[in-house]
Amino acid sequence: MTATTSTHTPPASLHTPVIGWFEQHARDLPWRRPEAGAWGVMVSEFMLQQTPVSRVLPVYEQWLARWPRPADLAADAPGEAVRAWGRLGYPRRALRLHGAAQAITERHGGDVPSEHSQLLALPGIGEYTAAAVASFAYGQRHAVLDTNVRRVFARAATGIQYPPNATTAAERKLARALLPEEDERAARWAAATMELGALVCTARNEDCSKCPISGQCAWLLAGKPAHEGPPRRGQTYAGTDRQVRGRLLAVLREAVAPVRQSALDAVWDEPVQRARALDGLVADGLVEPLPEGQYRLPLT
DSSP: OOTTSSOOSOHHHHHHHHHHHHHHHOOOOGGGSGGGHHHHHHHHHHHHTTSOHHHHHHHHHHHHHHOSSHHHHHTSOHHHHHHHHTTSSOTHHHHHHHHHHHHHHHHSTTSOOOSHHHHHTSTTOOHHHHHHHHHHHHOOOOOOOOHHHHHHHIIIIIOOSSOOSSOOHHHHHHHHHHSOSSHHHHHHHHHHHHHHHHHTSOSSSOOGGGOTTGGGOHHHHTTOOOOOSSOOOOOOOTTSHHHHHHHHHHHHHHOSSOEEHHHHHTTOSOHHHHHHHHHHHHHTTSSEEEGGGEEEOOOO
């Protein structure tokens, strides 16, 4: 079954129940409040990539208290963004957010732009983040396709358990076809489908009894056929270079002065992997090497 021939249900019949469910069951998250503004939405989108809400919340609150506007972050060293990122993982996101803040300050007077094309032109921002900020912060009509939304559409409209590993043109076409016509309703639909995937139509142990469109779900109506596509990618961490990088960065985040090589050597026994991880951090701009075998978070 393909996305283009998957559903006989008119899109409009999905909008009202899903948006109605969202109005009743949406979590009260700080980036959804009016006072968050476009900058708060952007910060949350960077942090939430591959990271659960529970881990993001405390870091988000501290980040916005320290850097309430893009210009505040842009004026600080990029290493401070890495330090404040803490244990969220994938710390290059912190550098990208810092770069975006600098560009917003230089090009847009410190205000997060509302035009999708201007958002997309910012460093570190791809199609998903540009669409999400334009939709959630400015109420515009865009297809916002994160993992949760893709899973809802795969099941409800396409009749398969999981979406492909990478977003396809067919998924984008389906997402555009399902968008409500009115901007405000389209933005609400984007948030509602994302929340439905996060809370009800989850990757495992989905709760179809609580789904507002279970009666129209192609996957459920087909008897919930098992996944037949490529194996789903698992998230491994223990023993990987990612774990070593995390330990090295933890030492540097906690240090107030440059750190000697010996302090970094102490965090991981295997020297080849440790050296590879440190070289990777330097190449990614997350760590700055200094004379005499010392290292620090980047200042520029």
